[in-house]
Amino acid sequence: MSERNKKLTASHWGVGLATIKDGKVIAVEGHPADPMASEINANIPGSLHGRARVRRPAVRKSWLAGTPGAVPRGQDSFIEVDWDRALDLIASELSRVRKTHGNTGIFAGSYGWSSAGRFHHAQSQLKRFLNTLGGFVRSEGNYSYNTALGLMPHIVGPFRAHVAQATRWPVIAKHTDLVVMFGGMALRNTQVSDGGVARHRMAGNLEACASAGVSFVNISPLRSDAAEALNAEWLPARPGSDTALMMGLAHTLLVEDLHDPAFLARYTTGFDKIRGYLVGEADGRPKDADWAACLTGVEAETIRDLARRMASGRTMISVAAGVQRTDFGEQPLWMAVTLAAMLGQIGLPGGGYTVGYGVNANIGNIERPFRWGTIAQGVNPVRDFIPVAMIADMLLTPGGSYSYQGEARTFPDARLVWWAGGNPFHHHQDLNRLHRAFQTPETVIVNEVNWTATARHADIVLPVAASQERTDFGAGKSDNALVPMPQLVAPEGEARAEYDIYADLAARLGTADAFTEGKTSDDWLREIWGVTRDRARETGNNLPEWDSFLAGDVIDLPDPSPEQVFLAEYRADPEANALPTPSGRIELFSEVIAGFDLPDIKGHAIWFPPRDQAEGRGAEYPLAMLSGQPRTRLHSQLDNGAFSLSRKVAGREPVLIHPEDARARGIEEGAVVELFNARGRCLAGARITDEVRQGCVFLWTGAWWDPDFAAPQARDRHGNPNVLTHDLRTSSLTQGPAAHSTLVEVQRFDAPPPPVEAHDPPPFEPDA
Template sequence: MSERQTKLTASHWGVGLATIEGGRVVSVAGHPADPAASEINANIPGSLHGRARVRRPAVRKSWLAGRPGAVPRGQDSFVEVSWERALDLIAAELTRVRAAHGNRGIFAGSYGWSSAGRFHHAQSQLKRFLNTIGGFVRSEGNYSYNAALGLMPHIVGPYRSHVAQATRWPVIAKHADLVVMFGGMALRNTQVSDGGVSRHRMAGNLAACVENGVSFVNISPLRSDAAEVLRAEWMPARPGSDTALMLGLAHTLLREGLHDPAFLARYTVGFDRIEAYLTGAADGVAKDADWAEAQTGVAAERIRALARRMAAGRTMISVAAGVQRTDYGEQPMWMAVTLAAMLGQIGLPGGGYTVGYGVNANIGNIERPFRWGTISQGVNPVTDFIPVAMISEMLLNPGGSYRYQGETRTFPEARLVWWAGGNPFHHHQDLNRLHRAFQTPDTVIVNEVNWTATARHADIVLPVAAAQERTDFGAGKSDNALVPMPRLVAPVGEARVEYDIYADLAARLGVAEDFTEGKTADGWLHEIWELTRSRGREKGFDLPDWESFLAGDVIALDDPSPDQVFLAGYRADLEAHPLPTPSGRIEIFSETIAGFDLPDCKGHPAWFPPRDLAAGQGAAYPLALLSGQPKTRLHSQLDNGAYSLSHKVAGREPVLIHPEDAQARGIAEGAVVELYNARGRCLAGARVTDEVHPGCVFLWTGAWWDPDFAAPQARDRHGNPNVLTHDLRTSSLTQSPAAHSARVEVRRFEGTPPPVEAHDPPAFDAAP
């Protein structure tokens, strides 16, 4: 009988206690010190040892035969090869592309969450390697809150810094009267945090707010976007109409004299421009509550009542990240800042605004006390980049031009694409278009643990060790704890640690010393841990040596700023603490943005109707498609794990549909349904529920894309919403993803549904 062991592991969704038996991880439970441990840990064993594991290096058959276009990527079989041959092929292809096209011909997407470990971080490892051979074209920004990254520096300051400075929830519990949540505050999102989370604090902090008498309003088409403990008033507005609702609120504040002219005069610039827009002096259309009702579906008197309530007490305005992933997604954030400025509560405890509460487990709950050690990525000699959500445009339109932050830029020609630690065939929009775009490069290389759709679109697939198959330490980007991550089991099949893979490639290319600096993976781990210890000592923390740490438990450090209030210093003394904007103040009107003269982003917040509705697609596709992070996994990670699979309906991702919409279409609970529009179609399992507003359907993100290329529009059999979303951006200012603006229709699937094949490996053939 094999010995059972229990060891720590860490993931973006928390610390786990893994049970190992017979060389396999048989279960992973939450850490006992975590008050709300995530059940996502239960996915690890099934995904780690499942059928979908990439076990040997594999090469696409047509590419290996020298006929890469004979069978499209994503539809071809694979040939398993030795590591020696795989690395030789990659080294030769890198040499060819660099000689013929320069390093600007290499695009390293490498976007995704990958592993929570500080050293074995997929993006860092790949980028370090490519930088040693001359660099690569990169992407800039992220899919989660890219519009905030691009807009907020113009009007308030750098978004990443401001998220870290967000007012803490215990402060809100003590001082606030009301929290108005545009896009809700979904607890399922707060299971995760980039780099890891040691203790899930959000549920407890929200409960403390309610106990202290704080009221909540949930402005979202999904009632469950607010946890039951909040007892939130539900105010469902039409998807994509948040800016219009905010304008109606602002007009009421202005008309009834409930705004704060003194705050606006001292701390902001440009209010006169938005005032003219609100009253209609600028364009002849007053943005009053009656106008807002026509755009949002929320009764005008409810809008007026909410505005009065917001002005009557201390109010925190919260804008979820999903709200800015819509057409013109910059506008609700800009308008939220404007609305908070009109209330005059920015910089006061429990008042003001925050964009991003609820986007992860830690915002407003905790922060790291100092910067953890990590491996250097080196310097990228290639300065070119693309906005993160423009992959398809780059691949389909090399040499084409586009607008970004007031500049006219040109797409590079990507001849070699290398992806590690992510799954664009989950998170990118319009997957059928992405499939076409991925046919254009000469070569696609993918490092993967499992046979995802992205791996199936590769020419060379490298099997890499999972987080539980290597030694590391966890430390979240916004967490206050350090977590030992000892290796639990040996890598499955011939999977290898990525650092060792790159070291072998670097040796083939004559840059081994540049990449490794003479150190093994263990050597680097010791070095970055010593760097972490050194930084800790500067802040008064005495951390153990590496061996003692690795054999121990989670180390929790003090919260560096438990009572912080966002922009308190600015409010107290704006001369001493000016904002990093052109005026040094909050820019309700931005001369910079106005100077760009963009058709889709004015110099002040404004209303633009969603594109699909403006194009008249509401009649053919009457339902608004909503999508969001599920509670069963992180995006698409571990979709083949037991916990994720247990929540499928008829083996497919569940779609929420209101009883009225279901009855009108003859759809019953548990039925297989087809969602469709002009871009694509997918199958899903119906959940009939009144938690979603009529006229909307909600399909969780992350089901591995499973196209049936013989079916119309390569119908997805599994339920990935990105076969339905458009691949347009929020605006030409930030070029951010706008996936939450799709329209669809839904019908019962007639006949026998096809089997889901997403979690099976591809077909393998002998070498050609």
């Protein structure tokens, strides 16, 4: 490493060089080899050593007194206890719930990004521990692209594999004429990648495309969803109208004979059904450019012109992950595949489609050459699960029925909830509803670094060591680098590594041998690194011994597939390389989905208007609210850090408002405003800009929820958009979250704005 007085650390947003003074991390800057190091690193010192840090085990006062309903979770005070007492309480609760309700009474809601380390990974550690006790109810999928995970296997194949197989950006620079971006290509999202990213390549690769003459079209209500260097044409379509726009493009290709019948005949099945829908055979209304213009706000001739440009050269269709997080979010995904198939360029260098470009730093830029070593989670004997975005439904309606992937399922009865490595009071929708749902379990346990809203909703809070407080190594799920993560400082207060916590619990419960296998953290790290070295040798790469690696710098490995083209093998020989679909081909019409006979998804792509619009709520709440990943943090992680705080407006999360919408409401730059609808309300700081479409507002995600329970609708004081989003799903097929279909109103907040308390610890009381 070039600077000897600084030490390596690794996070989902990149490699950092930490400066240590008097046992504290006082600064973290980017690695000099990273061309676009993320400023999120600057949040680490303030969050690591700030006032919100959980420093001792704590128990909710009412729960400890045996009157858990006396004060609601999230509003109670806490009593700090020693580790022995906290672990005894947890061991007793686990034993009670297992004996009385079985292991299906335990829900391990470990969803979130947590640590970038390979060993100290919150979900893996908790799941391994609970599996030694007989298992737990889990969640399936994720909030980012759950709809794609559930839909794409029906029509083209497994989405996770296809993300790894995405056409590389250097290939696009060489071969592509036009990139059409539904949902844009926001560089702020590409700061992060699950597990880590050593080199931020996206900005450079996009600039190389622009320099090579590739044209870009940004179809998004937010102009800055495309980097300035792209000089992208901006088509600010109405939120939720992407499917209609795609259909208008497809209709133009069809009626002007610009589609590719030979490709459709050989590589797809069911085009006759979607063709009939496009020309209006079923409902008498052709899905032409004029129809699409009325729904999208994009002029009909602009739509026709774009379709002709797409057909005249090599075109890549990109669909951002956020596009699917809407009402009926399966439809734009299915229609994007249909549109790409009509162009006939799937499998050609630089052509076709990709869902997920820009969702993280690495898609289309790099991939890992082999699977890294990891700690085994073991086998979960409990087969029950819920779709990830249905946590509130499960807690509020145990035993209730729901549909998922064509099956009738029943919600389990979760008596004990254990959350580690995530923050549902950031990820989930309709936080007031989630607050009510969190009152229902008998016990809630949360492992946390800071006093987030989720920690405040716990009965028992365990203080855990942060990444910089224990030894590990970083290796992204889609990155080609290995990063030493030596311990930089001692854990704050009484915080402990989660492995050691579970080892002590396992000893109390008689499962220590199964959990630890007689190994310390250091033993496991050396074993996992040994597995990684063995796999490296199999691919012709030699890695150093553990001690040498830990004392060294980032190790870069070769790119396994720099000229990768998505579905090239399928195009070359569709019989030998048949897709894992019922027909072996791209299913523009799915007999399987049609056979489910669901009300909110049919056998092919179809237009459904967003629910709030269809129900006429636009008159009362005329503004469409969008929310997205901020530049200042990863989701809600480190919101109490210096960089995140520096971008607040009046101490609150900024909301982007178009000048005309602000003028109509008497709102000035920097003013505190209130966003509200029937579900909730929150305060935010006004940023007036024409980069957002008129009729829309944009509120960044991740501000720690700060409810004022004495105010109307428990008004959030800090600017969390999920107090406003509905808790409905995309459809009953995938049950994906649909947070981007939200209507609100905004008004000036003329009263003295209340102080933000989100980054303060809860009240503590002495143990009576």
